[in-house]
Amino acid sequence: KQEVTQIPAALSVPEGENLVLNCSFTDSAIYNLQWFRQDPGKGLTSLLLIQSSQREQTSGRLNASLDKSSGRSTLYIAASQPGDSATYLCATESYSNYQLIWGAGTKLIIKP
Amino acid sequence: GAGVSQSPRYKVAKRGQDVALRCDPISGHVSLFWYQQALGQGPEFLTYFQNEAQLDKSGLPSDRFFAERPEGSVSTLKIQRTQQEDSAVYLCASSLLSRLAGELFFGEGSRLTVL
Numbered sequence: 001k002q003e004v005t006q007i008p009a010a011l012s013v014p015e016g017e018n019l020v021l022n023c024s025f026t027d028s029a030i031y032n033l034q035w036f037r038q039d040p041g042k043g044l045t046s047l048l049l050i051q052s053s054q055r056e057q058t059s060g061r062l063n064a065s066l067d068k069s070s071g072r073s074t075l076y077i078a079a080s081q082p083g084d085s086a087t088y089l090c091a092t093e094s095y096s097n098y099q100l101i102w103g104a105g106t107k108l109i110i111k112p
Numbered sequence: 113g114a115g116v117s118q119s120p121r122y123k124v125a126k127r128g129q130d131v132a133l134r135c136d137p138i139s140g141h142v143s144l145f146w147y148q149q150a151l152g153q154g155p156e157f158l159t160y161f162q163n164e165a166q167l168d169k170s171g172l173p174s175d176r177f178f179a180e181r182p183e184g185s186v187s188t189l190k191i192q193r194t195q196q197e198d199s200a201v202y203l204c205a206s207s208l209l210s211r212l213a214g215e216l217f218f219g220e221g222s223r224l225t226v227l
Contacts, residue, residue, distance in 0.1 A: 004154070034216075043116070043203060043218035044155075089154050098145070098168045100216075102154030 002027040006103035014111050021075040021106045023090035028068045030092045035064050035075050038087045080110045116219035124225045125194045133189045133222045137206030144187050147203040162210050194226045
């Protein structure tokens with residue numbers, strides 16, 4: 001059974017720093033991996049989707065990488081801003097069912 | 113509509129009451145998912161619809177939980193005889209195509225508190 005882990009659970013950094021969020025998964029037979037953002041009291045917003053055949057995806061200041069063999073993905077945020085403060089979750093999708101398997105998230109605080 | 117809409121946003125129920133949570137997906141979206149999210153946790157899958165067909169309900173925690181999407185658009189998640197452990201945020205998501213199609217669009221969720 002797939003297990004997705006995100007470490008650290010919380011992270012606080014000063015504005016302007018570059019930072020990396022980590023996501024690990026136990027079953028490498030994934031179809032894709034997605035990164036989402038969740039603001040307090042809100043739903044989830046899809047940030048980046050990496051297909052299993054891809055190594056990375058970029059959107060603006062965000063870059064997500066995928067290493068299936070080691071069961072790891074990272075989300076890199078460049079030049080962090082206070083508006084980036086949110087909880088970031090990763091989720092994997094497999095070939096065999098309809099379910100996304102989620103990590104518990106990393107709560108990110110960017111201090112002005 | 114412009115996005116996925118869920119109602120009610122907040123629901124307080126007494127233990128033993130029945131509740132119904134509604135999801136209006138983005139118009140034309142084939143896939144619809146329900147997730148349950150406990151505080152401080154990632155979402156847990158409940159059920160999946162492709163149009164009106166419920167193709168996977170393996171995540172529903174008990175037979176008190178029931179979901180339908182009779183016309184392939186609006187979906188309702190019903191919880192009978194609510195219990196305190198049902199307290200959570202219930203998230204609905206839709207995507208344009210069938211499974212493995214990629215981007216999901218989420219509603220803001222329905223927060224259920226069972227007293």
